Amino acid sequence: MRAIAIDGFGGPEVLRPADLPRPVPGPGxxxxxxxxxxxxPADWKAREGRLAGFFDYRFPFVPGFDLSGTVEAVGSGVSDLAPGMKVFGMSNQGQGANGSYAEYCLADPALLAPLPAxxxxxxxxxLGVSGTTAYGGLVDxxxxQPGQCVLINGGAGGVGSLAIQIAAALGARVAATCSARNAEYVASxxxxxxxxxxxxxxxxxVRDWVEAGVDLVLDAVGLGTLxxxxxxxxxxxxxFVEIETLVSRASESEIAAAAAQGVRITSNMVGISRLSEHLAGLARLxxxxxxxxxxxxxxxxxxAAEAHRRVEAGHVRGKIVLQIADDA
Known part of the structure; x- marks a missing residue:
């Protein structure tokens, strides 16, 4: 099968075309x-080896969390999905398997959902990573809660643009950081x-908007900006909810100092075991x-390399996706 793979860590130039064996689904x-x-953003961090703390790499390694496509086959024990169903969600890259920059990839059933009409x-x-990150970070x-005031840091990006909508749809008041050129977009x-x-x-x-401060911050930028x-x-x-794969994590002393003032600093990874619930909630909305x-x-x-360069540089409005199937 056609794929984009890496043989070691590095910049966008390490992404190369590859012809790899088509995977065979095992049980589940x-x-x-x-x-x-x-x-x-997690894709280029995976390419650089920054996610080695989350999973083991096996080279040649195919990046890619997010996907949409059609179920080709299922292993024993899979009952909710069947060949021919159109699905969206995430690959098993988070478990160290090859990802979605390929004609075929493996996924856990809990990481897939039927394509909404x-x-x-x-x-x-x-939608897989961005949507579940936004939904899980906010809701889980x-x-x-309805009526709360929420700040989304990075409102025009993939996570932020969905987080604004999710929060507003669930009855919150929303503010978002963005560049001047994206102000009209995030307002929409x-x-x-x-x-x-x-x-x-x-x-x-923020204090001018809500004098007492907001109820919740979802930091979709990281890098210590807020x-x-x-x-x-x-x-x-x-x-204050951090997105851990942005390689942004508060120190124990920062968490303790905030807690002393009644503010909880936590990671979105707290809810990682409930990804299937986040995906289902997102699909429902x-x-x-x-x-x-x-x-x-x-x-x-x-x-793919140019796509990585653009995402790594930041300031992408919404999402970049790669077309894998010629007939898609």
Whole structure:
């Protein structure tokens, strides 16, 4: 099968075309014929070896978490999915298996969901990681409640653009950081306050919006951009949720200092065992028409390296996805 693989860690240039054996599903596994693969920040971090703490690499290694496509075959014990069903979700890359930058890949049934009627394969291919990260971070880990005030850091990106919609759909008031050029876009998603991170003091802008501070921050940027101001942004009793695969993690002393002021700093990985619930909740919101897909840019599989460069540079609006199947 056609794939993009790496033989070792490095920059985008290590991504190469490969001809690899087609996987065979074992017990409890699903073989998906991939139509499109979403590109996430976690992909280039996986390419650089930064996710070695989460899974073991076996080379040649095929990157790619997100996917959409058709069930090709199922292993013994799989009953909810059958050959011919269109699905979206995530590959088994998180368990160290080859990912979705290939014509076929393996997935755990809990990481797949039937394609909602309101979505096509292009739109759905970028939802697995971003969607479950946003949904899990807000609803599960952040325990979002109607009427709360939420700040999404990085509102125009793949996670942020879905997080704004999820929070608004569930009855929260939403503010989001973004560049000036994306202010109108994040407003269209449901952010009542748009904060230009380049030209505004984010903490001051949040306090101007909600004097006491917000109930919840979902940090979809990481890199320590907001973490030092967590207790100034979040009111006592609130939460600051980090996305751990952004290689952003508060120290024990930072967590303790925030807790002393009544602010909980936590990782989205707290809810990783409930990914199937996050995927189901996300699919339900799409089925109900309460949220819509982020803006999607489609690139051919052969341009995977360029897709990585764009995502790694930041400032991508919505999602980039790779077309895998010629007939997709």
């Amino acid at each position: 596994e699903v073989l998906v014929k991939v139509a499109y693969a979403g590109v996430n 309101s979505l096509d394969l292009v739109e759905a291919s970028g 880990v952040g325990v979002l 998603l449901g952010a009542e306050r748009q904060i230009d991170y380049a030209n505004q003091d984010v903490t001051a802008a 973490l030092p101001n967590a207790t100034a942004l979040v009111k006592p009793g609130g939460s 799409f089925e109900e028409g309460r949220i819509r897909p982020a803006v999607t840019t489609v690139m051919p599989l052969s341009e």
